Amino acid sequence: MKNHGESAVVALVSRLDREPIASLLVRPDWAWALGHRPGVARVELSCATLRVRTAGGTGHPIVFLIDPPNTVEHYDALIQVLPQRARVVFVELPGFGFSTPGPSFDFGIQAYTLAIEELLRALELEACTVVGSCVWAYTALTLAAHAPDLVQSLVLTQSPCWADELRWSRRIDRHGIVRCPIVGQLAMYAGRSRAARRWYRNALPPGVEQRPYLEPALAALDHGSRFALGSLCQAWFRGGLPNFASVPQSARLIWGNADRSHRRSRAHSLRELLPNAECVTFETCGHFPEIEAPQRFSEVLGSLLAPIM
Secondary structure (H helix, E strand, O other): OOOHHHHHHHHHHHHHHOOOHHHHHOOOOHHHHHHOOOOEEEEEOOOEEEEEEEEEOOOOEEEEEOOOOOOHHHHHHHHHHOOOOOEEEEEOOOOEEOOEEOOOOOOOHHHHHHHHHHHHHHOOOOOEEEEEEOOHHHHHHHHHHHOOOOEEEEEEEOOOOHHHHHHHHHHHOOOOOOOOOOHHHHHHHHOHHHHHHHHHHHHOOOOOOOHHHHHHHHHHHHOOOEEOHHHHHHHHHOOOOOOOOOOOOEEEEEEEOOOHHHOOOOOOHHHHHOOOEEEEEEOOOOOOHHHHOHHHHHHHHHHHHOOOO
16 A cells, blocks of 8 residues: 555645646636537536536436546537436546646545535436446446445446456556656646547557547647546555445446457456446447447446436
């Protein structure tokens, strides 16, 4: 586990990804961020400022924790096929997209969990279906255990057990640059566009046209969105095994079999923490089943929600 000295170092250098220091390197264009998609808003919390996109009706709430470098712009097609009665909320988490961490935000799992809880309570949402991908699955799991009134069900995509997630983090950062304090933050600022290009190349299936995924991400980066992977990896992956609790909520575990970044991860291995989960494999999808195959994803989501919709 991390000692107190190492935790203090990580907390200190993560200030590079928070205001006002971050604004010296990347200045967000909020006029652009709020002005070119319907339903996009800026939500002020005690711990962060979040960019959130809402769609749909006033029915069952479905909350998407956006997997970076994707942003709210990536979900146009999915919005068209989701249940129209559902109230759908897309959230860019602090340090990613246009969501800005506050002065005390330390980029740890608990900090992200409390940010989502504060957001859902501010929006007066409860008994939600929370959709989390990759690392955000663990935030969703922690929220389900910590605030079960907020989480009725879970949809977790591309999310293996923690041991495999840790090995995955080391494969994508094989030289340890991103996990190195200060170096990781500066490397991500300097190379954020290059990192996005590399990520889509590795995360999407071979031969798939990358432009529909890459162009919205690059446009957001050009207008000041953030990609604070250094601070996140240093807070999440430099220590030991967190104590994740098993949760009883109904769940779907979705796995894209053509994700080259997770080719060594064990599909559906997270089921050990979800006794009421059903597993679904998308054979031809990569890391982003919800935006690569929106119609099928909506059908899987519908099968989970059928009793309550």
